[in-house]
Amino acid sequence: MAVKNDMTADFLRSAYGGESMAHMRYLIWGEIAEKEGFPNIKRLFNAIAYAEYVHANNHFHELGEMKGGAGVTAGAVFGVGKTADNLQGAIDGELHEVNQMYPVYLEAARFQNEKGAERSFRFALEAEKIHAVLFARAQEQARQGKDMELGTVYVCPVCGYTEAGDVPDVCPVCGAKKENFKTF
Numbered sequence: 574m575a576v577k578n579d580m581t582a583d584f585l586r587s588a589y590g591g592e593s594m595a596h597m598r599y600l601i602w603g604e605i606a607e608k609e610g611f612p613n614i615k616r617l618f619n620a621i622a623y624a625e626y627v628h629a630n631n632h633f634h635e636l637g638e639m640k641g642g643a644g645v646t647a648g649a650v651f652g653v654g655k656t657a658d659n660l661q662g663a664i665d666g667e668l669h670e671v672n673q674m675y676p677v678y679l680e681a682a683r684f685q686n687e688k689g690a691e692r693s694f695r696f697a698l699e700a701e702k703i704h705a706v707l708f709a710r711a712q713e714q715a716r717q718g719k720d721m722e723l724g725t726v727y728v729c730p731v732c733g734y735t736e737a738g739d740v741p742d743v744c745p746v747c748g749a750k751k752e753n754f755k756t757f
Contacts, residue, residue, distance in 0.1 A: 575637030578685040584678040585632045585690055588697065591674070592629035595666060596622045598650070602659040606715075609656050613723040614711045617737075620726040620757035621663075621704050624733035628697040631732075635689045660712035667705035671698065696732035699746045703735050727754040 576582045603618030650662030675698035682691040714721040727740040732747040740751045 576635060576687050576690055578687060581678075581682050581685050581687045581690045582636060584681060585636050585693070588674070588678060588694065589629050589632040589636075591666075591670070592625045592632060592697070595663075596625040596629060599625065599663065601653065602656070602663065605653055605659060606656045611656055611711075611715060611720040613720045614656060614660075614715060616757050617707060617711055617721070617723060617726060618663075620728050620755075621707070621735060623755060623757070624700050624704065624728045624735050627728070627730060627733035628693075628700065631693040631696060635693045655715075657712055657715040660708050660715055663708045664705055664712065667701045667708060670701045671705060675701065696734075696746060700733040700735055707735065707737060726757040727751075728757065729753070730755055 576585065599618045599622035603615040603622065606612075606618060607615040650666060653659065654662075675694050679691060679694040679698060682688075682694055711721045724738050725740075727736045728734070729744040729747060729749050730753055731749040732744060734744050734746045736754075740754050742751050743749065744751075744754075
């Protein structure tokens with residue numbers, strides 16, 4: 574079922590655009606991290622890129638059968654730099670989503686009783702909080718010229734929840750079983 578309210582649909586399109594661009598940006602920045610000798614930071618970028626794909630996919634599907642063109646504007650960092658600088662761009666983007674974008678989108682979906690959009694926005698919001706913390710940890714190390722210590726990274730394919738370390742038995746955001754998590 575497609576969303577019924579134009580505002581929520583616009584927010585889904587905007588979020589889709591932002592998540593899609595983050596997905597590609599993180600893959601590109603991961604390649605740079607690898608070239609600079611940070612294979613674990615590359616792995617982190619790749620894991621979070623997958624989580625961003627999950628968010629984009631959720632937003633896209635919530636639009637349902639809505640057809641038509643839409644100019645999608647999403648605030649994003651463009652360009653490439655050293656890994657520590659790219660991580661700052663990632664941190665800034667994640668914090669924008671956590672502090673400004675998703676809280677507004679989520680409240681609008683709630684107000685308009687768009688349950689699917691509300692779920693999609695909530696899933697993304699919870700994951701982005703974790704992404705900002707993980708990118709900050711990586712940046713601390715990159716600034717010192719070191720790769721980060723990083724065990725297996727697990728990403729929930731339903732909501733994008735990301736865990737570095739031990740995978741929970743069930744996703745704390747959506748309830749998916751740990752057997753379904755993608756590993757990096």
